[in-house]
Amino acid sequence: MYITITAQQTGENFAQSSTDFVNYLEKENEGKIIEEQEHFFNQYGEEIFAEEVIREIDGNKAKLKKDEPKFYSITVNPSPRELAHLQNHSENLKAYTRELMKDYAKNFNREIDGRPVNVDDIKYYAKIEHERSYKGSDKAIIENQPFATKILELKNEIRKIEEGKLKGNIKSLKKKIAKLEKEAPHQLGGKRIVRGMQKEGSQAHIHIIVSRKDMSNTYSLSPGSKYRASGTKMHGKDVKRGFNRNDFFKKAEEVFDKQFKYNRNYEESYKARKLFIKNPERYFASIMGLPTNQKSVAFKLLGKSGMKIPLMNIPTNKAQLAYKLLKKLKQTVDRGIQSGSIGI
Structure with missing residues (x-):
């Protein structure tokens, strides 16, 4: 489960309207009849409908300055293994989103009228998307790039020959x-994978637009706060502030596992990803200390992330394992680890 929280920006400035973002999220509905469309x-x-989302989000930014975020985007990306466990992607992910946003509200160290923030204070709209396209940062595009560059050079050469500028x-x-085209390492349907090509398999994920202001358009609730839990004085009054991002991500997994009876392997847990960033050697040692069946699943999951790991003859010495795998693992999964942490 990879989750990101970002303040929406246009260039160097924060977006003053949600129109562009909402319209972007409508892209999958193009050309589909109403019954086939995913709505907010x-x-x-x-x-x-999109018009209501724009009206409600844009009308809920009282007293926010131009240099302050008006709304945030939360993207929830279940892994292929998590998606395979679900029975109905649209309905299951909607139900999950509603439980997730309860914990989102609970992780604010704020009070509204003397009580903790709850989900009814949060103005948000969410949408399930089922497709993803290859981007320049994807491994397949990066590793196909040398072939793409050479192909472009040859096509330019052909064009010059046709124009009589070259023999x-x-x-x-x-x-x-x-x-x-055939030698490029990453292919899909017999064709070289290029930017914009739709990815194979289930790609269901959740986009959530959440207002910076609470439902009453009075209180500021920023998940981008650098404070986890602290207090300050505002207009002469003591005010609590902060948002616990770590706890939110941890609870995101717990909610999914409980709601869908999902048996999460250690390797795909927030605890493991956090340990990998802080102490890779201990991370490997933890995997080697798992029961045999769980360890096997862990290495299979690592293999699917891009690592070529033999499931047989794995070094038993923990230091040796860390030494052999650390560099390669960093190259292949760092990007996933970074997107898995909740970054503002």
Whole structure:
């Protein structure tokens, strides 16, 4: 489960309206009939249209300055293993979102009218998406890039020959291009994977737009606060502040596991990812200390992340294991680990 929280920006400035972001989230509905479309929802409502989301989010930013975020985007990305466990992606993820947002509210160290913040104070709208496209930062695109560069060079050469600016054998160049297309290491449906190509398999994930201000448009609730739990004086009054991002991410896993009776392996836990960042050697030692069946699953999951790990003849010496795998693991899963932490 990878979760990110970001303040929405346009260039160097915070977005003053949610229009562009909401319209972006409508992209999967293009060309589909109403019955096939995914609409926005919130804690109690369904079938909410984009116009209402924009109106409600944009109208809920009283007294916020231009240099302050007006709303945040929370993206919840279940892993392929988690998605495979679900029976109905749309309905299951909607139910999960509603439970998740209860914990989102609980992790604010704030009070509203003398009581803790609860989910009814949070103005949010969420949407399930089922598709993802390859981006420049994806491993498949990066490793296919040398082939893409050479293919582009050959195509430019062909164009110059056709324009009479260069002499050469176009037929021979086209054969070289065809050979490079097949040799590219990452293929999908017999074609070289390129940017914008839709990813295979289930890609269901959740986008949540949450207002910076509470439901009454009075209190500021910022998940971007650098404070976990502290107090300050505002207008002469003692005010609590802060948001516990670590606890929110931890609870996100616990809610999913309880709600769907999911048996989470140690390797895919927040605890493990956090340990990997702080102390890779202890991380490897922890995996080696798992019961045999759980350890086997852990290494299979690591293999799916991009590591070539033999499941047989794994070094038993913990220091030896850390030494052999650390560099390669960092190269292949650092990006996933970083997106797995809740970053502002």
